[in-house]
Amino acid sequence: MNTALTTPVNSNPIQIGKIICVSTVVAILLAVGLGFVYIKNQQFSIGEQIRQTESKIHRVRAENDVLLAKVTEMTSRSALQERVKSGYIAVVTITGDKIARLTPPVQADETSALRTAFNEVGRQ
Amino acid sequence: MKFTANTRIGTACGIAAIIFTIFSARLVHLHVAKHEEYSRLAAQKHSTRQPIHAKRGMILDRNGEILATNLPVRTLFADASHMKNPEALSSLVSSHLDLDQKEVLEKFLTGKKYIVLKRKVPEETALALLKDMQEKNLRGIYYEEDAIRIYPNSEVLGHVLGFLNHEGRAVQGVEMSMNGQLAGKDGYRFIERDRTGREIVLYRGVEEDPQHGKNIRLTIDMGLQSIVEEELDAAYKNLKPETANAVLVDPKSGAILAMACRPCFNPNEPGKSQPEQMKNRTIIDMVEPGSTFKIVVAAGALNEGKVDEKTTIFCENGRFAYGGRILRDHHGYGHMDVNEILVKSSNIGSAKLALLMGGDKFYEYVRRFGFGERLGIELPGEIPGLVHPPTRWDKLTITRMPMGHSIAVTPLQITMGMAVIANGGRLMAPRVIQSVEKENGEVTMKKEPIVMRDVVPEKTAQFVADALVGVTQPGGTAAFARVNGFQVAGKTGTAQKVSPQGGYAAGKYVVSFVGFMPAEDPKFVLLVMVDDAKIASNLNYGGLVAAPIFSRIAERAARHLDLTPTMPAIPLQPTPIASTSPAEERRD
Numbered sequence: 001m002n003t004a005l006t007t008p009v010n011s012n013p014i015q016i017g018k019i020i021c022v023s024t025v026v027a028i029l030l031a032v033g034l035g036f037v038y039i040k041n042q043q044f045s046i047g048e049q050i051r052q053t054e055s056k057i058h059r060v061r062a063e064n065d066v067l068l069a070k071v072t073e074m075t076s077r078s079a080l081q082e083r084v085k086s087g088y089i090a091v092v093t094i095t096g097d098k099i100a101r102l103t104p105p106v107q108a109d110e111t112s113a114l115r116t117a118f119n120e121v122g123r124q
Numbered sequence: 125m126k127f128t129a130n131t132r133i134g135t136a137c138g139i140a141a142i143i144f145t146i147f148s149a150r151l152v153h154l155h156v157a158k159h160e161e162y163s164r165l166a167a168q169k170h171s172t173r174q175p176i177h178a179k180r181g182m183i184l185d186r187n188g189e190i191l192a193t194n195l196p197v198r199t200l201f202a203d204a205s206h207m208k209n210p211e212a213l214s215s216l217v218s219s220h221l222d223l224d225q226k227e228v229l230e231k232f233l234t235g236k237k238y239i240v241l242k243r244k245v246p247e248e249t250a251l252a253l254l255k256d257m258q259e260k261n262l263r264g265i266y267y268e269e270d271a272i273r274i275y276p277n278s279e280v281l282g283h284v285l286g287f288l289n290h291e292g293r294a295v296q297g298v299e300m301s302m303n304g305q306l307a308g309k310d311g312y313r314f315i316e317r318d319r320t321g322r323e324i325v326l327y328r329g330v331e332e333d334p335q336h337g338k339n340i341r342l343t344i345d346m347g348l349q350s351i352v353e354e355e356l357d358a359a360y361k362n363l364k365p366e367t368a369n370a371v372l373v374d375p376k377s378g379a380i381l382a383m384a385c386r387p388c389f390n391p392n393e394p395g396k397s398q399p400e401q402m403k404n405r406t407i408i409d410m411v412e413p414g415s416t417f418k419i420v421v422a423a424g425a426l427n428e429g430k431v432d433e434k435t436t437i438f439c440e441n442g443r444f445a446y447g448g449r450i451l452r453d454h455h456g457y458g459h460m461d462v463n464e465i466l467v468k469s470s471n472i473g474s475a476k477l478a479l480l481m482g483g484d485k486f487y488e489y490v491r492r493f494g495f496g497e498r499l500g501i502e503l504p505g506e507i508p509g510l511v512h513p514p515t516r517w518d519k520l521t522i523t524r525m526p527m528g529h530s531i532a533v534t535p536l537q538i539t540m541g542m543a544v545i546a547n548g549g550r551l552m553a554p555r556v557i558q559s560v561e562k563e564n565g566e567v568t569m570k571k572e573p574i575v576m577r578d579v580v581p582e583k584t585a586q587f588v589a590d591a592l593v594g595v596t597q598p599g600g601t602a603a604f605a606r607v608n609g610f611q612v613a614g615k616t617g618t619a620q621k622v623s624p625q626g627g628y629a630a631g632k633y634v635v636s637f638v639g640f641m642p643a644e645d646p647k648f649v650l651l652v653m654v655d656d657a658k659i660a661s662n663l664n665y666g667g668l669v670a671a672p673i674f675s676r677i678a679e680r681a682a683r684h685l686d687l688t689p690t691m692p693a694i695p696l697q698p699t700p701i702a703s704t705s706p707a708e709e710r711r712d
Binding site: 043044046047048050051059062063066068069072073076077078079081 | 193346
């Protein structure tokens with residue numbers, strides 16, 4: 001009987017358990033690494049989105065501030081007085097009966113109780 | 125001595141433990157105690173500090189009307205190291221920013237990392253440029269945020285508001301005095317950029333939010349301010365004086381309701397104005413007050429008991445020899461009581477009242493009325509005026525000072541002096557700041573009225589106030605100050621102008637009228653002062669020049685404040701300045 005064929009020489013058995021263990025560790029490490037890279041990429045991408053959104057918000061705020069400044073200028077007392085002078089807008093008198101007063105109304109007589117005595121033509 | 129193996133092992137372990145403990149302690153120290161310091165150092169090494177500008181606070185009037193605000197602009201700069209196509213970029217930049225393309229290209233070719241292209245670029249221009257760059261795939265132009273200060277009412281209230289210079293520093297007015305509150309504190313952020321110059325948000329470092337400036341609410345009422353400005357403008361055009369000032373004050377609180385000077389300037393364009401235009405003359409100019417000052421001697425003499433309501437003073441029929449010089453009145457008067465002295469504005473009567481009081485007492489009252497001291501208004505540059513103590517007086521001073529000569533005061537001091545009479549003898553500190561508020565309107569500081577001192581008792585003040593009503597009645601020196609429907613109390617002043625060469629300038633007068641209304645319950649004190657009006661010298665008197673302006677302002681102010689008239693209407697009279705004949709009321 002030839003025993004050489006049946007008897008293993010320098011036998012190196014495959015240790016399935018260890019391979020699985022190492023492979024698992026490698027796979028986990030790979031997954032963690034890839035996950036890390038993916039998350040990092042996501043972070044950069046979100047960071048970029050944050051930057052763009054911040055930039056947009058900032059731009060909108062700045063535009064809002066510009067518009068507010070323009071509104072302030074256009075509705076300033078001086079600007080409105082200029083417009084009244086030029087006739088672009090008119091001041092409409094509110095009649096006495098439309099005014100709710102906390103104090104009793106004063107009846108102006110013919111000369112108008114609140115007219116200055118002397119100075120209506122003082123600027124001529 | 126022999127060590128056993130255990131002892132040696134124990135010793136070695138102990139030493140190792142101590143070493144590791146020391147290292148651990150150092151690590152903890154570095155990570156915990158020194159965290160801030162080293163993170164900042166690390167940030168500085170790898171990143172750039174990006175400033176986050178604080179917004180400057182607004183200035184508002186008492187009703188919330190915006191008087192000063194900010195317009196966002198940008199400073200555009202280039203980083204030549206980021207450019208791929210400088211030629212195309214220079215062409216784009218020059219067309220948007222209105223710059224010379226050749227010069228821009230030369231700058232780009234220097235390869236510098238920070239080239240300022242243009243400051244104060246409007247937001248829309250900057251955005252249009254950046255958008256075009258994006259479309260043409262160009263890079264290398266960046267911006268820094270900036271803001272310019274705008275004053276929507278231009279010249280109106282310019283002296284009170286002040287302005288910022290081209291570097292953004294507050295130069296005068298409320299901008300300067302309240303700069304600490306208005307400016308806020310810039311924040312910062314440490315950032316890293318990628319090779320294209322874009323920020324890498326992931327590597328943002330230490331960050332500190334900006335503290336925006338607070339809003340300042342003034343005591344100024346823009347309704348009244350515009351009335352004062354309009355009337356002062358009209359007077360400035362008609363009378364062509366060197367300067368004209370008006371101050372409107374609430375006597376009970378010391379709140380400045382309006383303050384205006386001519387000439388004026390536009391704080392939006394300070395570079396186009398001369399320094400003379402920028403002076404707030406109501407607090408930095410000294411003038412001899414003239415007869416408005418007679419209220420001081422009258423109140424003092426009454427309060428000291430030197431005279432009473434019925435005491436008469438002989439006014440020497442218009443010529444009083446004292447100290448080797450003759451003191452004159454405009455008309456020869458005989459015996460007059462204090463009331464008449466004020467109504468007729470007798471120089472001799474006032475001088476005699478001061479003589480009765482004595483120099484020291486008179487000086488004491490001058491100081492108690494607030495003359496010769498800074499009143500503490502929250503505006504930079506206020507001067508105390510010039511009031512010499514009796515030890516420095518010459519023989520004539522005691523007869524000249526009661527009529528407002530030999531003394532220099534600010535227009536604000538004259539106004540506050542009259543406010544003492546209007547406020548029952550109490551001197552209030554003038555104030556132009558009402559409150560300091562956060563951006564959301566929350567009040568962080570509210571300025572309450574401050575009583576500086578009780579100058580004279582209420583009874584004395586009331587007596588002087590009653591006499592001052594007579595000044596605006598027919599026969600008084602300021603009949604043109606009357607306002608239909610109200611009792612007006614006030615005093616005229618006409619002082620010859622002091623010449624810079626010494627002595628007085630011939631034919632040049634500073635005329636004024638300071639009064640309050642309604643006399644029985646004053647709502648405001650108003651001073652109108654006109655310096656060297658270009659009219660005939662026989663018309664250049666406080667009662668003829670300043671009093672009508674007072675009347676016009678006071679009438680419109682009464683409408684604005686909705687004051688209820690207490691007097692019957694009186695017939696209209698012709699305006700004094702239009703009159704060709706010298707008015708009979710020509711007195712100072």
